[in-house]
Amino acid sequence: MGKAFVLSRFRFYECMCGETKAFSTMGVPLCVTCDECRSTLALGPEEYQVPEPHDWESHVDQTTGEAYYFCTKCLRRSAFAWREGQA
Ligand SMILES: [Zn+2]
Ligand SMILES: [Zn+2]
Numbered sequence: 001m002g003k004a005f006v007l008s009r010f011r012f013y014e015c016m017c018g019e020t021k022a023f024s025t026m027g028v029p030l031c032v033t034c035d036e037c038r039s040t041l042a043l044g045p046e047e048y049q050v051p052e053p054h055d056w057e058s059h060v061d062q063t064t065g066e067a068y069y070f071c072t073k074c075l076r077r078s079a080f081a082w083r084e085g086q087a
Pocket of ligand 1: 015016017018019020035036037038039
């Protein structure tokens with residue numbers, strides 16, 4: 001088993017309550033949190049970390065001309081820049 005095999009392997013990430021799950025080969029950014037329990041997604045109970053704010057960049061949609069925000073860490077797109085914990 002070489003390095004390429006390890007890098008291409010998907011691993012299973014889950015939040016504390018189990019509501020939010022993700023498969024990833026590279027880890028899940030700490031700005032990705034569960035809507036229910038607000039924890040980050042981790043490989044196991046020992047690995048939960050303090051959530052980080054999204055890293056929003058403003059963009060303009062080339063098709064619609066609408067402004068939007070795009071998180072450079074989790075690639076989430078939003079109509080406005082928000083942080084975890086904000087309503
Ligand atoms: Zn959860
Ligand atoms: Zn993000």
